[in-house]
Amino acid sequence: MSATSPTSDPGGPLAAGRPVLELRGVTKEYEGNRVLKGVSLAVRAGEIHALVGENGAGKSTLMNILFGMPVIHETGGYGGDVLLNGAPVRFTQPVQAMAAGIGMVHQEFMLLPGFRVAENIKLNREPAHPSFLSPLFGRRLDSLDRKTMRGDARRALDRVGLDIDEWLPVAGLPVGHMQFIEIAREVDKTGLRLLIFDEPTAVLTESEAEKLLESMKAFSAAGVAVLFITHRLDEVKAVADRITVLRDGEVVGSAEPLDPRTTPVTRIAELMVGRPSAVVAEKRARVANADVALSVSGLRVEMPGEPVAEATFQVRRGEILGIGGLAGQGKLGIANGIMGLYPASGSVALEGVSFSLNDPRGALERGLAFVSEDRRGVGLLVEESVELNIALSALEAQGRFLKPFPIPALRSSDGGAIRAHAASMISRLDIRTTGPRQQVKRLSGGNQQKVCVARAMTLAPRLLFVSEPTRGIDVGAKERVLEILSGLNRDQGVTLVVTSSELAELRAICDRILIVYRGRIVADLAPGASDAEFGMAMAGETAHS
Amino acid sequence: MTGLRAFLKEAGVPRLIIAAFVIVLFGVAVATKMNLPSLVTDSIVRVARNGILVLALLPAIQGGVGLNFGLPLGILCGLIGCVLTLNWGVGGAAGLALASGIGAALAIPVGAGYGWLLNRTRGQEMMVGTYLGFAAVSGMSIFWLLAPFHNPTLVWAIAGKGLRTTLSLTGSFDKVLDRWMAFEVAGVTIPTGALLVFFGLCALVAWFFKTQMGITIAAARSNPRFARAAGISDQRTRIQATVFSTLLGAIGIVVYSQSFGFVQLYTAPLLMAFPAIACILIGGATVTRATVTHVVVGTFLFQSILTVALPVTSQVIQGDISETARLIIQNGMILYALTRVGSGK
Numbered sequence: 009m010s011a012t013s014p015t016s017d018p019g020g021p022l023a024a025g026r027p028v029l030e031l032r033g034v035t036k037e038y039e040g041n042r043v044l045k046g047v048s049l050a051v052r053a054g055e056i057h058a059l060v061g062e063n064g065a066g067k068s069t070l071m072n073i074l075f076g077m078p079v080i081h082e083t084g085g086y087g088g089d090v091l092l093n094g095a096p097v098r099f100t101q102p103v104q105a106m107a108a109g110i111g112m113v114h115q116e117f118m119l120l121p122g123f124r125v126a127e128n129i130k131l132n133r134e135p136a137h138p139s140f141l142s143p144l145f146g147r148r149l150d151s152l153d154r155k156t157m158r159g160d161a162r163r164a165l166d167r168v169g170l171d172i173d174e175w176l177p178v179a180g181l182p183v184g185h186m187q188f189i190e191i192a193r194e195v196d197k198t199g200l201r202l203l204i205f206d207e208p209t210a211v212l213t214e215s216e217a218e219k220l221l222e223s224m225k226a227f228s229a230a231g232v233a234v235l236f237i238t239h240r241l242d243e244v245k246a247v248a249d250r251i252t253v254l255r256d257g258e259v260v261g262s263a264e265p266l267d268p269r270t271t272p273v274t275r276i277a278e279l280m281v282g283r284p285s286a287v288v289a290e291k292r293a294r295v296a297n298a299d300v301a302l303s304v305s306g307l308r309v310e311m312p313g314e315p316v317a318e319a320t321f322q323v324r325r326g327e328i329l330g331i332g333g334l335a336g337q338g339k340l341g342i343a344n345g346i347m348g349l350y351p352a353s354g355s356v357a358l359e360g361v362s363f364s365l366n367d368p369r370g371a372l373e374r375g376l377a378f379v380s381e382d383r384r385g386v387g388l389l390v391e392e393s394v395e396l397n398i399a400l401s402a403l404e405a406q407g408r409f410l411k412p413f414p415i416p417a418l419r420s421s422d423g424g425a426i427r428a429h430a431a432s433m434i435s436r437l438d439i440r441t442t443g444p445r446q447q448v449k450r451l452s453g454g455n456q457q458k459v460c461v462a463r464a465m466t467l468a469p470r471l472l473f474v475s476e477p478t479r480g481i482d483v484g485a486k487e488r489v490l491e492i493l494s495g496l497n498r499d500q501g502v503t504l505v506v507t508s509s510e511l512a513e514l515r516a517i518c519d520r521i522l523i524v525y526r527g528r529i530v531a532d533l534a535p536g537a538s539d540a541e542f543g544m545a546m547a548g549e550t551a552h553s
Numbered sequence: 554m555t556g557l558r559a560f561l562k563e564a565g566v567p568r569l570i571i572a573a574f575v576i577v578l579f580g581v582a583v584a585t586k587m588n589l590p591s592l593v594t595d596s597i598v599r600v601a602r603n604g605i606l607v608l609a610l611l612p613a614i615q616g617g618v619g620l621n622f623g624l625p626l627g628i629l630c631g632l633i634g635c636v637l638t639l640n641w642g643v644g645g646a647a648g649l650a651l652a653s654g655i656g657a658a659l660a661i662p663v664g665a666g667y668g669w670l671l672n673r674t675r676g677q678e679m680m681v682g683t684y685l686g687f688a689a690v691s692g693m694s695i696f697w698l699l700a701p702f703h704n705p706t707l708v709w710a711i712a713g714k715g716l717r718t719t720l721s722l723t724g725s726f727d728k729v730l731d732r733w734m735a736f737e738v739a740g741v742t743i744p745t746g747a748l749l750v751f752f753g754l755c756a757l758v759a760w761f762f763k764t765q766m767g768i769t770i771a772a773a774r775s776n777p778r779f780a781r782a783a784g785i786s787d788q789r790t791r792i793q794a795t796v797f798s799t800l801l802g803a804i805g806i807v808v809y810s811q812s813f814g815f816v817q818l819y820t821a822p823l824l825m826a827f828p829a830i831a832c833i834l835i836g837g838a839t840v841t842r843a844t845v846t847h848v849v850v851g852t853f854l855f856q857s858i859l860t861v862a863l864p865v866t867s868q869v870i871q872g873d874i875s876e877t878a879r880l881i882i883q884n885g886m887i888l889y890a891l892t893r894v895g896s897g898k
Contacts, residue, residue, distance in 0.1 A: 349782055369784025378782065386782050389775040391842070400772055403765060404783050410765055417766040 026094050027052045028202050028233035029074070034088035036069055036080070036257075043069050045257040046088065049265075051202065056224060056234040057265065058248035060241070062280055062334065062509075062546075066257040067237050071206055075112050076105045093201070109201035111194030113208050119186055121179035126161035128178055129193045135160070164196035165189075168223045184216035191223065202233045209243060221247045239280070239334055241273050241547045253279040277543020299359075301325040301503045302346075302471055307354035309338070309345030316341035317527030319354075323471065323505055328497050330518030330535070331507040334546055338527035339507050340381055343473035347371050347378040349386070358471065372405040377469035379460045381476035381507070387460045388448050395430035395444035397459050402466045433462040437492055454485025461492055472496070475507040490517055511542055565837045567889060571854050571882070578861040585868050590740030592861055598731065599856040601747035602812035605754055606825065607832040607852045609801035614833075614843040615762060616794020617774030617787070618671055620890070623682030624826035626663055627802020629693050631656035635807060635816045636697075636716065639725055640704045646733075648726040649811055656803030664799030668792030679891075683826075690823045697818045720816040727814045747812055754801070759845045761797075770794050774841070831855055831883040834890040858882065 027050035036044040044066045051057045061067050072079055073086050076099025080086055089096050092108055099105045105112075119128050127134075134157060136150035161174040170188040178186065187208060194203055205224065209217040224247055228234050238244060244251055250265035253276060261279045302323040309316035316338040323329050333339040345352035348368035355362055363374055371378075380386040389397055399421075402408040409426050410419035430444040437458045441451055448459055457477065464472055477493060478486040494517045496502045508514050514521050515535040523531040523545035531545035582592055606624065613621035634656035638648045667685065674681045697716040702708055709715050721727070733746030761767045773780035773787035774794075780787045806825075810816045833843055836851020862878050 347782070348784075367784075368782055372784055380782065382778075385776075386778045389772060389779055391775050392772075396768075400768070401783050404769060404772070404785060407765070413764075418761075418764045420760065420764045421768060423763075 027091075028093060029235070030089075030091040030094075031070075031074075032089040032091065034070065034073060034086060034090065036066075036073065036086040038083055043257050044073075044086070047254065047257070047259055049252055049259065051233045051235050053201070053233050054228050054231045055249040056228045056236055056247050058244040058251045058268075059235060059237045059254060060239055060244055060251060060276065060280060061254035062239065062511075065254040065280075067254055068206070069257075070254070071112070071204060071237065074105065074204065075099070075110065076101050076103075106197065109197075109199045110204065111197055111200050111202070112204045112206065113187070113190045113194060114206055119178050119189060122177065124175050124177055125165070125172065125181075125189055126157050126174040128189055129161040129164055129174070129196050130157045131193075133197070160196055161192070164192040167195050167226070168192050169219055184212050187212060187216070187220065188223075191220070195227075200232055202235065203227055204235045204237070206237045207239070208236075209238070209240060217243070239547060241276055241543075241549060244268060244276070245273060251276065255280060273547075273549065274540040274544065277547060277549070278539040280543050298324040298326050301359060302505075303357045304342075304346065305355050307342065307345055307352060307356065309341040309350050309352040311338075311341035311344050311350040314338050314341040314344070315527050316345055316352075316524075319524070319527070319529055321522055321529055321532075323503060325359075325503055326497070326501050327519045328494065328504040328506060328517055330514035330521035331505065331524060332509070332511050332514050332521055332542075332546065333524035335509060337524050339509075339524040340475055341527070342524070343378060343475050343505060343507055344380075347376065347473065349378075349380075369405065372401065372467065375467075375470035377401070377464040377467045377472045379457075379464050379472070379474040379477065381479060383453070383456055383460060383479075387463075388456060390449040390456075391447060393445045394434070394439070394441050394448055394451070394459055395426050397448050398430045398433055398462045398466055399426045401463050406467065408466075429466065430462075433465070437462055438488065452481070452485070454481035454489065457481055457485070457489055458492070461489070461496075465496065469502065471503045471505065473505045473507070476509065477506060478508070478510065478513060486513070493517060511546075567886065568835060568837050568850070568854070571835050571858065575854055575857045575861070578858065578865050581865050581869060582861055585865070587864060587868065592864065594740075594742045595860040596853075596857045597741070597748070598744050598812065599860055600852050601731070601744050601751050602809050603829065603832065603856055604751040604848070604852045605801060605805035605808050606829045607836075608751070608754055608758060608845070608848050609798050609805050610829055610833050611758055611838075611843050611845065611848055612761075612770075612794045612797035612801065614838060614841065615767075615774060616770045616791050616798075617777070617841070618668075618791055618795055618798070619678045619682075619840050620830050620834075620887075621682055621795075621798050621802075622679050622826050622830070623667055623686045623689075624798070624802045624829060625686035625690050625822040626667055627656075627660050627799035628806040628822040628825055629689055630659035630663055630799065631803035631806035631810075632693075632816060632818060632822065633659055634803065635722075635810055636702070636707070636720070636818070639707060639720055639722070639816070640702055642704075642725075644725040646726070646729055649729050649807065652726070652807045653804045656807055657800050660800040660803040661796055664796035665792055667799060668795030671795060672788050672791055686826060687823065690820060694819045716818055718817070718819050718821075720818070722810060722814050722816060726811050729811050730808060731812050744812070747808065750808060754804070755845045755849065758801075766793070827887065828855070828879075828883055831886045834886045835882075838890075840890060855882070 029051040031047055031049040033046045033048055034044055035042065035046055047066070047070060059067055074090065078101065081100050090098065097108060120131070123131070135153040137153055139149055139151035141149040158174055165172065165174055168188050168191045170185060170192065172185060178189065194200065208220055212220060221243060224234055224236065236248060245268050248268050251268055251271065252265045253260050266276065300322045304322070305320045307316055307319040313336060319342055331339045331342060341350065344350050345365065346356055348366050348371050352365040354365065356365060357363070358374055358376065363370060384390055389400070399409050403410065403421060409422050409429070411422050413419040427444055433439070434441060434444065439458045439462065440455050448456060451459065474493060477489050481489065490513055493504060493506065497504050506514060506518060518535055521533050521535060522529045523533065523542065525546065525548040530548060533541055533545065583589060609624060609627060610621050613619065631652070634652040634654070637655055638652040643651050670685065671678050671681060700716065702716055707716055707720055709717055730746035730750055731744035735745050736743055762771060769785055770790040770793055773785050773790040777787040832851040832855040833847055834851065835855050836847035836849070838847040838851070859879055
């Protein structure tokens, strides 16, 4: 089907005909954080080129650069070259990328729900006749040629194999259909040369995903270059002609793309995940025989973007349990559900005593605490002082730091006790601040995270959930936060459940790691398990490999 | 340079401009040999008179309901208290206490209902408050007219029914607080009682926001999602804040009336929220954050302008621009604060 041979071609892309798209040493920094470190890549006409990598590997940033998203230029542009049909281009607006023949099917839908299917497909490119107002006000007031619009839309929908009325409103259609409408819109653009799919099957059912892969093949057969971004290795195996693996902003494996027919899935998975960082923490075997601290069965959580379908697991007293998995698979939903932040069902027992879900106050009172992944949204009062942030949860849930008064709700806060406690936390966790009264929003991300941890520690929890402990904080602070967490466990025996997208950090501090895929726990691995095992589990491959 | 900028940021440009304006006005008053002690007395009396109505806005801001344009609801509760007290002929300090007590008691259910409504119309609190205030004032105008009061000192002399627009407090609790322990220093009369009540309530509010309940209310305002994670219902804290604000509004109008000497009914409460809001904003409050200091400073600045501008301007330019200045400052200040709603985050 593919026009080019996927076998190794030592002469590089030029030897096999000019690539439609070529990236040469593309680099990108966000505020000193290098997310792309010289990515080179070539996509030829008529091939399906898969770009795989974990969350945070730099895939989305690369696509933003290709598509000229404003966020790139607002943050200082990028380094290296992008060549389209051999000519260097540098898009600053998506419109320019579209005009050059690049189509993009987004991970999140960019459709207007109140508009009809055909209107969405033809938006801003509508065929039109001059109307009576046009001579006065120009082309923007031409009247639309609805018949041609419907016809064009119909043809585009037929090409992607979507059998729905083109005159229906988009709102209310199943998400799977929306994805195909997105594709139909790109297909309808004339002069399409490169079509980018950014994790297109994330929201589709299996049969819809199959249909999508079929239409992807049809495009490449028609000579369109397809760049397929995904982390689902089975799909890559099924359709890709060549594979490039991206990790930490770099192309890994070999300089040349991999051939899916000769590369085992396990090898791809291994490349995606990489080896754990040099931080090798001592591992303990004692917890294997400890009592069960938390037992969860049949947990279901309706957290948008991170739904949990059915999670059953146990946490042993004194252990650090890791929960890993790719974004959107539901790993974050577990802690949020148990803590009552999103509607949840199932049964949960702490030290043998079961408690009701959907009750944040009850969870706190039973001795659970939570450091949220959404630090600024849920974890902190950014406008308030460091000391209030540290003391508040204990003051609310446990009535600590209050002076006696006949009416409980009107007990006044004990400023001195709060100040002293905050000061001790600041020195213990090495929070870099000008003092306990500084506003939290003035602190760096790492120090804000330490404030969150301090708040949770103040509750003296029996079990502490920590989600994405190092998200968005710099490297030095990451190490420090991880040290604090393992120290909390080691020295004070706090049982920890750490949820993270960074497998390396889970492997560095956890005693055991659960991998979540499509809202279910698919693997329970030791931190020392092989890269391949982790990679396969995260791609949902354990069941049938 | 950075020191100056930090100072400007700390003090707030509008606050500095208004403070400078007040100083200039006093300067002109001295230069034109006006009766300075009487101007100062008037300023202080007006601070004590209006202060509690300004303070009433603070719980609403701290509770995340924004500027309480629905303040007339609390004011109407207080007015009912005043009218009933007058009708029963209770005078003096007892009358004042009775009127405040009735007003406060009525304000609790009214504030709870108002808070419930604000929870249903989240994000539009100021608009809803304004309209609800207008509607309530109009509705109560009908009540004043139809309510079965027969005390001849209260009802229209000719018709024999329907309350008059202005009821005199002479012989009842007229200036009970203003006169209590009042003394004179350098020609300036200090309304000790009224000031004490104002500062006392300020201290009470400041204390309240240090209690568990107060901290809960402020935390829910600061970050509703954080609050939910801590097991706090921000719907409830918003209602509590609204009740507190309405209650202070009711007490505020009773104290206002005793100082003014009259109870003003019908459309008088219609626009009373606006000058109060201007005061707290001039003091440096924002739509999302206010302190007792903002209340005191703002009330002093704004009321001083109103007191001094009239005699000074009529002296200097042979005309009255004080009303114009009041409207410009009052509404300009509200507008300015609203433009800053988003940037404060």
